[in-house]
Amino acid sequence: MNFLVLSLIKAALVAFVLMTTLAYLQWIERKVIAHIQLRVGPRRVGPHGLLQPLADVIKLLTKEDMLPSHVNKVFYFIAPFIAVFFALIAISVIPFGGDISIGPIKTAMQLTDLNIGVLFILGLSGMGVYGVALAGWASNNKYALLGGLRSSAQMISYELPMAMAIAAPLLMLNTLSFRQLVDAQGGFYFGIIPRWTIFQGPFPQVVSFLLFVIAAFAETNRVPFDLPEAENELVAGFHTEYSSMKFAAFFMAEYANMVTVSCVATLLFLGGWQPLFPAEYGSKFIPTLIFFFGGAICLYHGANPVRAFDRITLPVAGVVFLGIGAAFLIPIVATILLPLFWFSAKVGVILFLYIWIRGTLPRFRYDQLMNFAWTFMFPVAIANLFITGLLVALT
């Protein structure tokens, strides 16, 4: 089958999945935060507010797109697109699983496998600054400008520890292609401990994993590093002047960055789609069990419902879950789905970490932020890199 057509199909698929993920990620975030704060969260639109994202999209699309006066029009328009462009394009080098073959077609679960994928991601994350900075500058508003300045400074500062933290595992796996990275993390020690980078010898990369996650929080301007949009100092930071779809673009960019960074973390440190424990201990039944369990719960609650419409929604969900769980039992499907399951499970865990921390931690002060970057993260990252290199060289 033609390369172009295949790529188009894959691109469409990935784009669709990604968009949905972004939309629902935000729903999940609202829900989780709500439960952290002992609230219920959105539940008007659709069952348990499941249609909330859709509603949001419609709202944002249909809102009046207002153009403030005194803004530098060109950059004011360009900025959100730059942001979202570089945020979305990053997904193109992320592999979600190994090679699969559907009938005659044999392809990789990935848009393209660059042999410099990691560098590519780094470059894009570097370019992502422009969106924010320009937005801040173009909207000609001192809060926005401060937000832009902060974000650019913050991103520049945190790119170094991030790059260092990435470099350490690369030293051990010595490749730059994500696919080979994941392949290099396959297998198990003593048949049980996975050879993920955070467990792998000679120097388990726990430190650099933590560093990477922290730096990633800062790169994506998330709590506790969301200085650029610190609402209580800067109104809304760099996107103060933005409304409707352009605002949505920044929003999407932020969530897309979150997803990308989580994927990178998974691929670099958590062994991508490698299972948690080997198949002979029945790792391939984990998803089935989980989904069956979820389905069972749904069915139970559907059987004796608390609310009226639970009688309809929950059994449906339960059946769906059971179906998915059953799908994992079909070998052919399983070969396709298992990697996806593991991958998205790990990514999901990291994303949940994001949300959790947002619900938990307060915000840094700006100087603390910078000090943290330069006087703690950077030295630690260098030390970690040095030790790793030493051990790699010795072994």
Added chain:
Amino acid sequence: MQLWLIPILPLIGFLLNGLFGRKLSKPVVSAIAAGSVLLSFLWVLKTLSGLGAFSGGLDSAYTEHYYTWIQSGALNIGVDFAIDRLTAVMLMIVTGVGFLIHVYAVGYMDHEGGFYRFFAYLNLFMFFMLVLVLGANYLLLFVGWEGVGLCSYLLIGFYFLEKYATDAGNKAFIVNRIGDFGFSLAVFLIAIHFGSLDFGKVFAQAKDLPVESAPGWVTAICLLLLVGATGKSAQIPLYVWLPDAMAGPTPVSALIHAATMVTAGVYMIARSSSIFLHSAFALDIVAIVGVTTAFFAATIGLAQNDIKKVFAYSTVSQLGYMFLALGTGAFSAGIFHVMTHAFFKALLFLGAGSVIHALGGDQDLRNMGGLRTKIPITFATLMCAGVAIAGVPPFSGYHSKDAILSAAYQHAPWMYWVGVITAFMTAFYVFRALFLCFFGEYRGHHHPHESPAIMWIPLAVLAALSLGGGYINIPKFLEPMFPLAEEGGNEWTVYVSIAAGVGGIALAFLFYVVAPSLPEAIANAFRPIYTLIYNKYFVDEFYDATVVNPAIDGSRTLLWRGADATVIDGAVNGIGKTARAVGGVLKLAQSGYIRSYAAWVVAGSIAVILVMALWGGAR
């Protein structure tokens, strides 16, 4: 055997005190300083016993090679230490006496400023002195030689706020330069003619030289070495710096300018004996220099009123004795005297220091007197030193001086007689000083007080040594290196020298205890001679007139004003001027606008590229 530990320990002490001394407390500083020297003394003992030096071993030199310092062509100079019997004696003297003096200095310098600085210098001196003694080739010897010179300079000028001290330091340094110049020339000659600087190789070749009718350069080497020795060991004509060197603290005078450093020359000549033995002429010169120095210094010592000056001149004359011994081929006797002299002269200086300490810094004999009741310990110890230096049997000075004199008699009787007269004068002026100091009634004003134990205990030890030290039979010990001179057998020389010593003491007793008015009368009777002696034969003035002032004026007018100011500065300024003139022209092209500069650059590069394109540079 780890010989390197011996010098390194004081070096560590120096580093510790020199770097951190300012912060350390006095006890710590003194503990470091004295402790390091004590450790190296103990290490010397261990090494020597390990080498069996005390049990008739160590007949040949034991050498340790550390690393190659200079490797050029045939010449190969390594940093290696050697130890043989001569070295052993010197090591014992340096570290032992050095330790005692360190201990003494702890008490003496207690009230002085720059405590840690003093001890740092002292340790540094010990380091260099040990390097000098241990070095197994002339270059290392020279290193130590220069190093001790430096330390002596630093320590003479220790009270650098007083001008006389700094002047004395400069004098010592410059005069030593003259000697070192000769020494370095000698080293070069040795390197040329023997193709090596290692003692072992050099002396092995030297032994093969014809004893009589040795080539001229042997004599040249010996004379140049002698020049170096006269500089370091304060012999005529370069002795003038030693008396002034008394400007330093008294422990320094004791350690450097009596016991150890000034004997470096003696050590060096003794070390080079197997070269000297091939040049009878040079040996004669050495002997003559020695005996004349001994005589002159003694005469000068007769009339000095500064107690330290007296002992300084006596040091010079005693060194003269040593050179006499060397010159008469009795090297072992010379080294023997080095040792005994180290004992009693160190004791004399330390005692003098104790007296000065007691009088709160007064050094003038005329302000002393009657101190024997007030500072009895010092008195007793100084008396021991006196009898020792006067050569009264059976004390140490007697043995060594007797050995020298008998050797001198066999060499040339007139030297013997001069030596005897010198011995007489020595006894006289030493006891003159002692009597002036301790007898009669007190002429000073300051209230004298006995020194603390930490000062008089070393005195006591040294006193014991200078009384009994004569029974350490150094010539016997050194026999494998320097064959003993055959016994002359004429007993009377011994008695004469003893008589000279005792007579000198008696005369001094007569003059300064029984009839204190006599010396004044005699001085008036022989006024011109007295003034001549009192002013040290005007040697300093002579040197000033002949050497120093011409040098100063010459450098001022010719070198400074002539060469430096006009030629060099002129050239430099001229370059500057021309540059400025050219710049003044070019300045017109400087608009100060960066972009105009850039435009010029671009135009130039375009021109170059055009040329390359049209005339095919690019193809």
Added chain:
Amino acid sequence: MDAILFLLFAAIAVVCAINLVLQSHPISSALSLVGVMGSLAVLYLLLGGEFIAMAQLIVYAGAIMVLFIFVIMLLNAGTELKTKRHLWGMYAGVPLLLALVGVVGYIVHDVLPASGAVVFGSFQHGNPEDIGKNLFVNYLLPFEVTSVLILVAIVGAIVLARKEVD
């Protein structure tokens, strides 16, 4: 295909560069410079220099230019006010520079004929592995020296930009 890509990105680069020169506001110039760099990165890819392309993106576009924009924002540099004085420079300079381009192009055409076409993927030594090997084997000393240079630059920048502590 390659030629089209080349022409496309070359055009972008040239347009951006011209824009850099003509735009009166520093930010616009900076962004057009970023455009130049991006298209140059693509050209590097065409020439088979994956690593250098990414380095171009990360170092130049991602770090240096961000620094520029940061400073421009910080100083809030306004647009350049027009003066007549540099018009003569225009009249004198532009033809000169055009001449320069012409000459260089002529030389280049002379020196290497149009035969040597750049085919994507025919140059295989641009991947990080080979670069690293060459860099850390043959060019180790320059590498170290540049690291020292960077250090010096950091210190210098800090010293220059710090507040005067009196």
Added chain:
Amino acid sequence: MPPLPIPEAAPLSWYLILSAILFVLGVAGFLFRRNIITVFMSIELMLNAVNLSFVSFSYKLKQNDGHIFSFFVMVVAAAEAAVGLAIILTVFKNRQTLEIDEVSSLKN
């Protein structure tokens, strides 16, 4: 109309000419702009042009030394940017201007 005479692959000389054009544009920017920052950016543009020619030549010579040179150029450019921008900041702090012609104390 006839199709444009575009070869399948661009000859190397095009790359070099492109780099020449970019370089000259950089020079022009350096000469005609008066804002220090813009001038500085023009310098960066020239550096980029040179990098392009480096990479092209290393394609021609079938070895990646050119890439390494341009890598070094980047490093140096980074250092230069750090120092240069610091200098610009200081100049602005002292003179409140970015006009390059205002900063002409080198004169006389």
